[in-house]
Amino acid sequence: MLTAKQQKILDFIREGLVRGSAPSVREIARHFRFASPNAVISHLRLLEQKGVIRRQAGRSRNIQLAGGNAVPSLRAIPLLGAIPAGLPVEEQERAGEFLHLDPAAFGLSATARTFALKARGDSMTGAGIYDGDTVILEVTEARHRDIVAALIDGASTLKRLIIQNGESFLKAENPKYEDLLPARELLIQGVFRGLLSPNRQRL
Amino acid sequence: MLTAKQQKILDFIREGLVRGSAPSVREIARHFRFASPNAVISHLRLLEQKGVIRRQAGRSRNIQLAGGNAVPSLRAIPLLGAIPAGLPVEEQERAGEFLHLDPAAFGLSATARTFALKARGDSMTGAGIYDGDTVILEVTEARHRDIVAALIDGASTLKRLIIQNGESFLKAENPKYEDLLPARELLIQGVFRGLLSPNRQRL
DNA sequence: CTGGATACTGAACAGATGAACAGTATGCTC
DNA sequence: GAGCATACTGTTCATCTGTTCAGTATCCAG
Numbered sequence: 058m059l060t061a062k063q064q065k066i067l068d069f070i071r072e073g074l075v076r077g078s079a080p081s082v083r084e085i086a087r088h089f090r091f092a093s094p095n096a097v098i099s100h101l102r103l104l105e106q107k108g109v110i111r112r113q114a115g116r117s118r119n120i121q122l123a124g125g126n127a128v129p130s131l132r133a134i135p136l137l138g139a140i141p142a143g144l145p146v147e148e149q150e151r152a153g154e155f156l157h158l159d160p161a162a163f164g165l166s167a168t169a170r171t172f173a174l175k176a177r178g179d180s181m182t183g184a185g186i187y188d189g190d191t192v193i194l195e196v197t198e199a200r201h202r203d204i205v206a207a208l209i210d211g212a213s214t215l216k217r218l219i220i221q222n223g224e225s226f227l228k229a230e231n232p233k234y235e236d237l238l239p240a241r242e243l244l245i246q247g248v249f250r251g252l253l254s255p256n257r258q259r260l
Numbered sequence: 261m262l263t264a265k266q267q268k269i270l271d272f273i274r275e276g277l278v279r280g281s282a283p284s285v286r287e288i289a290r291h292f293r294f295a296s297p298n299a300v301i302s303h304l305r306l307l308e309q310k311g312v313i314r315r316q317a318g319r320s321r322n323i324q325l326a327g328g329n330a331v332p333s334l335r336a337i338p339l340l341g342a343i344p345a346g347l348p349v350e351e352q353e354r355a356g357e358f359l360h361l362d363p364a365a366f367g368l369s370a371t372a373r374t375f376a377l378k379a380r381g382d383s384m385t386g387a388g389i390y391d392g393d394t395v396i397l398e399v400t401e402a403r404h405r406d407i408v409a410a411l412i413d414g415a416s417t418l419k420r421l422i423i424q425n426g427e428s429f430l431k432a433e434n435p436k437y438e439d440l441l442p443a444r445e446l447l448i449q450g451v452f453r454g455l456l457s458p459n460r461q462r463l
Numbered sequence: 464c465t466g467g468a469t470a471c472t473g474a475a476c477a478g479a480t481g482a483a484c485a486g487t488a489t490g491c492t493c
Numbered sequence: 494g495a496g497c498a499t500a501c502t503g504t505t506c507a508t509c510t511g512t513t514c515a516g517t518a519t520c521c522a523g
Contacts, residue, residue: 062500078322093503095483098483119280121280162394251457254367254454255367286510297510320479320511
């Protein structure tokens, strides 16, 4: 669909977008050693016709990728050290850090309520979740065998949810721990959607 | 540290950056109903002094957030359906899809060689990795009990690496599978760094 | 009440920028 | 070889843009 030259120009534009802002017409011309800005203009017109970029006339550095090439719209996901008892998560969001990521990559809808949590302890090492890992959670209904952040006795823990005969239990993923925690007053705060496991020393 | 007005201007700039490119000086002035672009310039100077933004003189729409406010610099990570036998990953990169994410969030250095892989099969369900999940891998040295993408007989699989008495084995995380795969000619392609587990129906 | 930081107005300028018009060259298809 | 899309050069123009200089107003601290 795109010619080799068009693809190169598209790549250059994407490069610029990823590092901050789109290149200007003359910056593109300089990079490809075009003597005339019009060479760029006509390329941009073609790219726009083919539907891979979008622009608004007249505004400088105004190129956006369209379709599958689009640079993802980042979501800022609140990174909570530990969820407090109250759960009005919204209150906490402004204070802490944020994790920027592309919701589409995580299979999250644009409207999904999402937060992140630093995992503590070693009760989930069997599921590949180690102390210090960051866990992405979505506020949604939990299913059997989902890993969930749950509130027990005012403290929030990460465990696997087991639903048997209509009863819910929490299961640690580490032989060192009791297998099933009876979960009365079980409050599911979020369902596991992703894991960020930085390269650090493990035992 | 920042005054209320400075914070508002910083927020407006971030808004612009997130949706494509920084606002121009006069766009900022218009938004805040400043009659003079100089009002903006002096604000920008202050913001730059306080270290929350960075600019290069003369270039239009050239505002970047600095420090903790920084909009993350996305990395485009190649998403490989399955790693082919040859492993010159660079060759494959151009073809497929890309996953955009913030390397810092994944504990990846800016220079880390990274790729993503769609997990297939159910051999790692015990580690929370299901069929269809996306796994982020870093090309680096593997340690004992790391989850790795490894090449065996020309096919690439995801397994846990077990190093015992100087010998390396691969272990599936599912009781259905043989526990230890003797790994002669073991080629580690990448080490597990992250997991994207979209919200889809599981068994 | 004085000084300094903040928060502006107003005017002006050089260079950057998107866009248009006119024209050339090349390769491909029918 | 006629027609057409692509891929440019070269020039000009109005507008946008960052920046500077000069000046005013407000508020808070010493």
